[in-house]
Amino acid sequence: MNIHINGKAYPLPHENHITVAAALGLYFIEPQQSTFAVALNGDFVGKDDYPHTLVKNGDSVDVLQPIQGG
Amino acid sequence: MSLTIYGKNLDSRLLIGSALYPSPEIMKQALLASGSQVITLSLKRQNPNEKSGQQIWQFLQQIVEQVNGYLLPNTAGCKTAKEAVTLAKMSREIFKTNWIKLEVIGDDYNLQPDPIELLNAAEQLIKDGFKVLPYCTDDLVLCQRLYDLGCEVIMPWASPIGTGKGLMNPYNLETIRLRLPQATLILDAGIGKPSDACLAMEMGYDAVLLNSAVALADNPVLMAKAFAQALQAGEQGYVAGIMAQRQTAHPSTPTLDTPFWHQPQ
Numbered sequence: 071m072n073i074h075i076n077g078k079a080y081p082l083p084h085e086n087h088i089t090v091a092a093a094l095g096l097y098f099i100e101p102q103q104s105t106f107a108v109a110l111n112g113d114f115v116g117k118d119d120y121p122h123t124l125v126k127n128g129d130s131v132d133v134l135q136p137i138q139g140g
Numbered sequence: 141m142s143l144t145i146y147g148k149n150l151d152s153r154l155l156i157g158s159a160l161y162p163s164p165e166i167m168k169q170a171l172l173a174s175g176s177q178v179i180t181l182s183l184k185r186q187n188p189n190e191k192s193g194q195q196i197w198q199f200l201q202q203i204v205e206q207v208n209g210y211l212l213p214n215t216a217g218c219k220t221a222k223e224a225v226t227l228a229k230m231s232r233e234i235f236k237t238n239w240i241k242l243e244v245i246g247d248d249y250n251l252q253p254d255p256i257e258l259l260n261a262a263e264q265l266i267k268d269g270f271k272v273l274p275y276c277t278d279d280l281v282l283c284q285r286l287y288d289l290g291c292e293v294i295m296p297w298a299s300p301i302g303t304g305k306g307l308m309n310p311y312n313l314e315t316i317r318l319r320l321p322q323a324t325l326i327l328d329a330g331i332g333k334p335s336d337a338c339l340a341m342e343m344g345y346d347a348v349l350l351n352s353a354v355a356l357a358d359n360p361v362l363m364a365k366a367f368a369q370a371l372q373a374g375e376q377g378y379v380a381g382i383m384a385q386r387q388t389a390h391p392s393t394p395t396l397d398t399p400f401w402h403q404p405q
Contacts, residue, residue, distance in 0.1 A: 076185045097187065104188030105197055107230035112222060114229035132185055134230055135193025136200075138167075139182025139214050140157030140301070140351030 071127030086127075091120040093131050106135050143347050145293055145324060146239065146271040148210065150177045153341070153371050155212065155326060157351025158200055161360060168203055170354055174364035177209030180241055180351070182216045183230055197234075212273065214241035219254070221261035228265055240265060241295070241349075242274040250300040255282045259289065266290045275328050278312040280319055287323050294323050295349060298340070299330025302352045306336040310343070317344045334363075334370035341374025342382060 071087070073080050075097045082088065090108060098104065108115045109132040115123050125131060142149045155178040161167035171179060181200055186193050204211055213231035218224040221244060228240045244261055246254025253276050262272050266289055274286050278296040286294055296316055299305035307313060308330070317325055327340040328349040337348045348371060357363035 076187065098189060104191075105194045105234055106188045107183065107233045109226050109230060112226055114226045114233075116229075116233060133188065134183040134227075135186040135188055136197035136234065137182050137184045137186070137193060138157075138159040138161075138196060138200075139180050139216055140159045 073125050073127070074130045076131070076133055087124045089121055090115055090123045090125055090131065093125045094120065094133070097131075097133060104135075106133050108133055143324075145178070145210075145273075145347075150209070152176050152178075152368070153347040153375060154337075154367060155180065155328075155347060155349040156354065156364070157349070158196075159351055160355035162355075164199060166360055167355070168199070170360040170364040171203050172207065173361045173368070174354065175207075175368045177204075177207050178212050178349075179204055179209065180212045180214050180349070181235075182214050183227060183234070184217075210239065211235050211237060212239050212241050213237065214275075215243045215261075218244050218261075219246070219257070220244065221257045221264065224257070224261040225264050225268075228261075228270060229268075232270070238269055239271050239273065242272050251302075252300065253277055253297075255279065258282075259285055262286055262289050262291055273326070278309055278316065280312065280316050283316050283320060283323070287320055292324055293326060294320065295326045295328035297329040298327050298336060301329045303330050304332030304353060304356075305330050306332050307339055310339070313340070313345075314343050334366045337367055338370040338374035338377075341371055342377045344378050347371075 071082050071085055080096055111129055142151055143153045152175040154174050154176040156174050156176040157180045213235050215224040215227045218227055224244045242261055244254050244257040245251050258274055262274050265272050272291050273293045273295055274291050275295045276282055283294045299308040324346045326347040326349050327345050331337055331350040331353050340348050354360050354363045
């Protein structure tokens, strides 16, 4: 399957689905030390739900961080 | 007199953005010089391995703690209620606040808020426990609808974001103040110079939210001070009671016993 994290494609030929937590593992070096929040296909996923929310073929994960704003 | 936003009392009537400053150090100096206790910020897609988001947040947190203030995350860049609701929930998790500056843009040219999506998003967020500060146009009925939904704070624009054009339609803004006397009204966006902020306060607005006017000034720190003083002057002018305008001239100097050569023939 293929998923996207922040617009970047991640081919996972041997998987049918993975958890959000596992998807973040593809993307992060040290997720536990970072400030971020996650959306899956445009819907918010709370931190407590990372281990049991599934990312499937074609899904998009967005990882957002603080920036300056007006 | 203090400003109250969703039960929180604030000494300053200026809410200020954290974007566009020449450097983080100038931003810090300007934010402190402004006296503001509410600082806006946002979220964007970014790989947390880059650490910059973490650093920005920690930097702003330190400033907010120093001024005993609050962070106000926004939903900048959202074009639908769904996007705004998602971003608000992400912000709440990160920043640990249920305050949200709700922005839902309907037109890319002038970044004009979409009133339909804005109402829809505000309704969903209020049901979910958020304290919504909606950025909206200066449409009286829209402001009324937002207030009726439960938005204690309404933030009509002065003019489009980042234009510095000041108060485009003072009549609309005054009418909103007149018709929504219980709402906390914050003039948001388009402020260019201190006199714009002063004018809003003279109208009876409760506060002003701005960013570009300070960040893009030649001297942001000095401009932040100027805005703080302008807000104070405008507020005091409003509280003092501004004289009614008159159609014709009235002499300030008493006319009784004026010298004979000034007497009418």
